[in-house]
Amino acid sequence: MERHEYDVVVIGAGGAGLRAAIEARQQGKRTAIVCKSLFGKAHTVMAEGGAAAAMGNVNPNDNWMVHFRDTMRGGKFLNNWRMAELHAKDAPDRVWELEAWGALFDRTKDGKISQRNFGGHEYPRLAHVGDRTGLELIRTLQQRVVALQQEDEELHGDFEAYIKVFAECTVTRLLKDEETGAIAGAFGYRRETGDFIVFDAPAVVLATGGIGKSFVVTSNSWEYTGDGHALALLAGAKLINMEFIQFHPTGMVWPPSVRGILVTESVRGDGGVLRNSEGRRFMFDYIPDVFKDKYATTEEEGDRWYTDQANNRRPPELLPRDEVARAINSEVKAGRGSPQGGVFLDVSTRLPAEEITRRLPSMYHQFKELADVDITAEPMQVGPTCHYVMGGIEVDADTQAASVPGLFAAGEVSGGMHGSNRLGGNSLSDLLVFGRRAGAGASAYVNDLTRRPVPSGVEEAKAEALEPLERTGGENPYEVHHELQRTMNDLVGIIRKAEEMSEALQGIEKLKERAGNTASTGSRIYNPGWHLAIDLRNMLLVSECVARAALLRQESRGGHTRDDFPTMTAEWRRRLLVCSAAPDGSNVKVEEQAQPSMRGDLITLFERSELEKYLTEDELAEFDAALENAVKES
């Protein structure tokens, strides 16, 4: 069996994984990057809008505190405030550093990085390149890895002396040291050959992204099977906030084969408006109380905002994603949807055709080639699509370390940063900020080790992976997968009810049995049926966590909307739901955990009147005390 020894193994080669690997290598660690796809194909390329960083290039009033406030507001104050703070503070440096690695962002007139408006951000804040920012980010990091490899080649005569990419390689188990319980490596297989591979490493950074493939309508690719979530769970770490799943308001709804593919928020940021079948800009009817004074109440004011942002409030099309997604859902349910079951997103009547193709080239391209719709001439049809999971591995904010020693996580697979709802643009900056922190955290952890851990459990992992190939006449994995997607989409989707979620849990229980009995024909060489059979374990585990947590949380907040508990309550804000499981994947439990109070200097960044909408009386008393302290000190 192929065996490799490294200091740090990074699983996932998206933005977070690559940034973590670059950091580990820059700190002198021998680093492996393991990814399911080819190098540079990660799901990050799908991010279109930009990376949020309070550089203040377009509006000088912007700074980390404003960004922090926007992030907390967007997450309905459920965020891990320390992460939100670090994120807002570190983001500009992370973006600037990309420029020194060759990234070419769009520019302002005075030659700085241009920044664009986005839902939930008070000022123009998203560094971008047209509508392909994610691609720019991935390519830059990929080329940075190559640059480091070239350095190593000059010094050691081997490109792969310190950093090596294991492309098309899936990790199925994390290996632990039996004695200490610390992480000792990872076990996986090469997709190309089906051969097994063992990594012997004291630190593992999980950067595997999200879980969207458990849903039918999703903007996520096949890779998003919740591998990192499941690996961490099986290794004894905990998942937090799993009930919060972001449904992006604007996914394509037609044709069926592209249903769910993203229509970037920039369409709305650049002037696109949402209309129902009656031609009404319905978003004006859905401005929630907490945002009443921040959004325009008339179309005229909203339209003026695009040219004069200082004196007008922004149009409600730019409300946080959860609000817009719910609004679209309600319009469709009320029978005011478009012919194919979405609503209309129109930019054709708002901007001249050349302007549209210049500002939104890949959207133009995408609709023209996939749906045969010319967005400069007719409206798009859009509807909510499963986009992002706010929940993930519970980590320490500063180092991204999980509760299992040696395990780190960054990006979508980690939880807490975005609270109950992520703002657009905060994902790319999250990747960079916490990717770097995870790489640094893992390096520091390796430095402090006194003894290399010894991996155990390789034989068990191998047997587990081979099971589907050894069975004959079992279930078709594609059917089990499809059934799971239907269950999650219909019963634990954008609007949830207790009965439906209980039904989903029963369904998952049955599917678990079926998944344990899947059979894959063919050889081990690049066999997608076999790969899917292995991935099913992860999807089922994660789905169970989502359903259990969603059933417990009896309120509606951000990416969790309960039909039977339609309001947000301050008591639930103090409670976080944490999911754990036994090493064999059984006994999935969700427990409550208290949300720690915000640090005094952070909470006082907000007005009391705003906090009253979110916090309990006890917490408000803490706020008053913090404010008093601050006054005294000054």
Place this chain on the structure above:
Amino acid sequence: MGYKAKFRVWRGESGEGRLEDFTVEVNEGEVVLDIIHRLQATQAPDLAVRWNCKAGKCGSCSMEINGKPRLGCMTRMSTFTEDETITVTPLRTFPVIKDLVCDVSFNYEKAREIPSFTPPADVKPGEYRMQQVDVQRSQEFRKCIECFLCQNVCHVIRDHEENKPAFAGPRFFIRIAELDMHPYDVRDRRPQAAQEEHGLGYCNITKCCTEVCPEHIKITDNAIIPMKERAVDRKYDPLVWLGSKIFKRSS
């Protein structure tokens, strides 16, 4: 709306294989990749194909459809007639691993041979100032999704395996052009190196790379020809040539 389409898909491992016939359902609005997926789910569960985003952004599902290099996710079934037999084969220029999946490591090796972006030592991150007009040419090349269709279609290596060591291919010519036109790159990239070390001189500008590019990057007009012209500046301009001869002698 749906109909039964006739497909011929190349199946096999490590180069040995054959075209297999399938009859498969097609519905309105579908693309070739959907049909391949339907084959996987219903008739050939181990049919290997690479794919990721299914929206033409990742460049994974490169294949040859009726002999033309294309992305499976961007080839609508409505472009074919209902009685047409659609032939799907793996990329021809690279070795096959299985079915439609090729070993494209050639491209990753070539990527390493191009010297990376080299900024000036005295400019700190955050201090970069660039005008939009100065970055837009390089930005066009950075649209590349690395589907490697241009590498695959280029006859220099498609028809002549022996040229592979000497030829980086269109994907990397645009990478060289991107860096050479970058306002902050200080490395002397010596455009003639593109010609001598990376095989730019092999290109006879027959433009197939541009024809197949799913991102519509003007590879030939905006990258390869400008790089050839930049090489001429250094190498075939008689004054420059004379100067380099004299200076070489004196130094």
Place this chain on the structure above:
Amino acid sequence: MTQTTAESPVRKQRAQLKMRTLRTDRWWLAPALVFAGLMAFLIYGFWAIFDKSYFVAPYHAPFASPCLATSCPPEARLFGLAPFGDWYTLPPGILILGLPAGFRLTCYYYRKAYYRAFWLSPPACAVGEPHKKYTGETRFPLIFQNIHRYFFYLAVVIATVLSYDAVLSFRDKDGNWGHLGLGTIILVVNAVLIWLYTLGCHSCRHITAGRLNHFSKHPLRYRAWTFVSKLNAKHQQFAWASLFSVMIADFYVRLVAKGIINFPFA
């Protein structure tokens, strides 16, 4: 480092497909048309060189302009000069045709056209080429394609002369301004198309500002580049349009000179 690398067994083989192409469209049509078009031009050009009726006041056939030998009629000489003197007795076209021919032969568009249509290298995208070996433009003689830009400079001279001829065609037989015949229009249209083709040249694009990395510091050159880039995007169309216009103009003048065309406003 203790690493057991298990490189998979050698399986470096392309898909074994025997057919030259699996394309089902009419991929051979474009190279066939190009072949026919260029052949027609070559045949006509060969005939035109040896045809002596290249001048009839005020029209000068483009294939024989400028006329630099004493064998030319005095009105046909460029600025009345005949620098080549008496000793040169061959057709005047031979003296100058090398310049536009060289320009077009090394032109980045025509290279694509004839490499595909004549050399079949490749005949069309994803269609196998018949050659065993291929070295592209890396060695003699094709390495000389790199001198395209010098032909561009010379082509500018030729385009200027053709424009001058077009201007002169506004005079009547006796040298008085104000004439306008069908020939005048044809020569003017031809001159315009020749300019659109010449200025859209890739080398011209490079010279204006393509070689620069900071457009923002050279606004005038950047504007020129932007203009040339627009023409350059249509280089193929202008290449064909000017190829046919010069052939038509040349043939028309010769027909007038031979008296075959003799209507009043010819």
